[in-house]
Amino acid sequence: MTVALNDLLPAELRRSWVVDGTCPGLDLYSLFRARQIADLHRTAVLDAKGKLCYTALDRKVRCLATGLRDLGIREGDVVGVQLPNNRNAVIADLALAALGAVALPFPVGRGPKEAESLLGRAEAVAVIAPVDHRGSSHAADLLALSPRLPFLRDVVAVGPGTAPEGAVPWADLLRSDPGGFVPARPDPDSAVRILVSSGSEAEPKMIAYSHNALAGGRGNFLASLVPDGRPPRCLFLVPLASAFGSNGTAVTLARHGGTLVLLDHFTPEAALAAVREHEPTHVLGVPTAVRMMLERLDGAGERLPSPTALVLGGAPLDEITARAAAEVFGCPVVNLYGSADGVNCHTGLGSTVPPTSASGIVAGRPDPRVAEIRIAAPVTHEPLPDGEIGEIVSRGPMTPLCYVGAPDLDARYRTPDGWVRTGDLGRLDADGVLHVVGRLKDIVIRGGANISPAEVERELRSHPQVRDVLCVGVPDPLMGERLAACVVARGPQAPTLDVLGDHLTARGLERRKHPERLLVVGELPLTPAGKPDRAALRERLAGSSRAGVPEDAPLTQAG
Template sequence: MVSVLDPVTRYAAATPDNIAIRGSGRDWTYRQLHDASLSFGGRIRAAGLSEGDRVLLAAPSVAEFIVAYMGIQAAGCIVVPVNTMSAQPEIEYVLDDADISLAIAWHQLGPATHDAGAARGVPVWTLTEESARTDQEPTAIADRDVHDTTAILYTSGTTGRPKGAQLTVGNLLSAGEIGAESSRGNSSDRTGTGLPLFHIFGQGSVMMVTFTGGGSLSLLPRFDPTAMLDLVRKDKLTIMAGVPTMWNAMLHAAADVDSSDFEQLRIAISGGASLPGEVARAFETRFACTILEGYGLTETSAFGTFNSIDRPPKIGYTGRAVPRTEVEVRDHDGNHCPAGTVGEVFIKGPTVMKGYWKRPDDTSAVLSPDGWFRTGDLGETDPDGDLRIVDRVKDLIIRGGYNVYPGEVEEVLYQHPDIIEAAVIGIPDDYYGEEVAAVVAVRSGSAVDAADVTTWARERLSAYKIPRVVQFIDALPKGSTGKILKRSIDRTGLVTLKQS
């Protein structure tokens, strides 16, 4: 018998009184989490659902999300987590595409899930603190195969409609094992995050890794930099996970914090987007804490590469392939690129998805028969084999025949003392085909203007990489994880933000 619930079951037997989840309302031991998950799974089975049925889950990062998630696993159903900010049409799309049998929505969310369920004839349960502790007869944990689909996570849909990445039981268990091995996770660890658990970073790289190591997980339902700093102190975190904008926000909210508040923190893990070197350096200086950057995607259960804890991290690099995983950089013809040459990143390993739900053509376009996944990311390795992500293939700017990687330009802009956030995009140009444009947010009271930004870049970049168009904005648009959403910046109007 194999189940995503296996790590929780293991520690519920071995260390039942150890804390599994530290929440705002109460703590959950491994035994309590295990029993509540089986009871929740019993409720699902009592409602008539069978193994393989899809269950939509809309909830923030609270303990009850985990109970419902693991209860769905115990029942042998497939969990389909969705963004808590999803609008009704977006939820209706998932209900239809995944052929959802049941939807579960956190009680503090808006009516979108309930309205979508009513429109599509799908029953919707309201998840509360009380309903997560149901006294329903517990289910026997479903016997699954490692290749069975156990979660469907919809991609952001930067091109076309969102696609559902099918993650298997083996994918998620492997994510937990690989992450615990890479971070040397153990039962004494106290991990904390403000990441959403409905996102693969929160699920694969934080939740599964924490439970595989037997440690505790502290959650923020919604990221706030001050609250995250308080969580570090209150719960004495040893591991913290976030995205670059979170580290940046914490730096600017840390007026009353000193490095002693971080002395027990042994690992800070960054992913989701490239970490600007200036942010990494400032964080280490401010808190005496090194951020280790990793790289992965929804389709690889959040894993690909990670900086080793046994050697100093290289700023700007995401490390080498994680255990049991292969990573290659290839050129347009599929040939292996030598160190220092930019190409597309490919990943092969036990965390690579089964394929896209009901999308065989899309699956075959990115997943080869021998298991190699085509990421769509541009990267290069150094002589040591460490990977540096240059940019997304689709974000590449071609100005007058020259390739401009937005991440390289953004790195320079982040070095400016007054620039807090930066996004570089290509905009149409009659002469060059594309022109380099920068959208930036600056410190309050800053007198920096467009000419200053251009001058700063000119002193540090080749002429063809300099942003010729600079627009200022209060804050850049971000997704649920805090990742800057370039697709929300209208490339024709530059800063006319699209409605989400």
């Protein structure tokens, strides 16, 4: 191992969770192998190529692991993985776990500059990427970075298509003889995966997770949504390479012996077809993706096959979307509050539509088998009593080891006793239910006054002409910043800035918090990780301003 991945949690805490059965105390490949032996022919993956059972998947995993070991990949080595949502991503995940290596997945679509930052800071020795994906030559792009990445030895190129010169063809590795392969048996509390989060830093944050934190902590999260204990069939509408997607291989397969339903590329039409054809028990995605699916069904009167749960996270969930989704999908809609940094809380299966609150997003009751949550004073980190608003801090079985190659982030976001500072504001009510109020950093400062975009978005989503909305700050020479609302209209007629202002006034929001710019778009842009792309919207707003729109004028643009 090159880069240091130290555990910032007390060792006795980690041990206690294994002793009491909260965490399995086994590495991910051993857990997967036990599932394979228990049910040889259960379907592990459903993707564009069809079905792949546990036994066939295990053989491919052992072939790849043998090939990677022959390349010199050893226990503790970091290997980047930039693959779309298909069986190859799952094979890579499990093969690296079988070697005791550390996977660094990041979604296709992220460009060479970001890849260079991730691979360089993590001191990755190899990276696996497609020859071509939707017009992007990721393998060739990563190969071109090699001279600037002193630790990077190999680029593995995944077809179809011919591997660029100098890359290692994936197909060659899969032809390796697995007969003599003996898997590593890494410490279950050692690193197995690095999650990538854009967060609010200049460069993407990287967070190291152990086998126990994924299969134990995150595994307990999914277990709470599987009431009958049967292996789940999970349709992922987010990349497996995202933090949300880490509930795929490690949790759905290794921990629960379930089935992954994967889309190479999300479209609402493809997602709806997968629900109809494969009848997943759990659909996991962001609210924006589900709004797109509901829009395609608008007026059709179709009820889809009912999953056990529709699990939505990554962005705030409004009541209108939740009610419409619950009716169309015919199942409870679960509001998930979580992040790559190490926090998780959800509203559960107890209600069809998540409860609401006028003062923030209801995130549910924290589960100590996943992550204990407290409210702390942002400066002193001292616990605050129930009902008071402060910073949400988290510590529990899913807590990550540390930030990767960033001691400054460890110092900023981890307390001396291992609690994770989320940067989110919230409160715990008298019943122990978490309410998320906003972000410490995600504040627009207009003329010295603070505006929470999350608060304004929450109220705007209740307007009948608004299907989706994001609010962002735009620079202003007079006020410093002004608030812009980026709106996807519901129906043919988009609301005007005045109409939205009247609505906010009726909802009790003071005038200083009203948006002063309006950008009307056909759909909200998504990042490669599947989340709404605020940066892209800021750029569109800035571009419109550069085109000559006066700074003090409302901005409306069709997209």
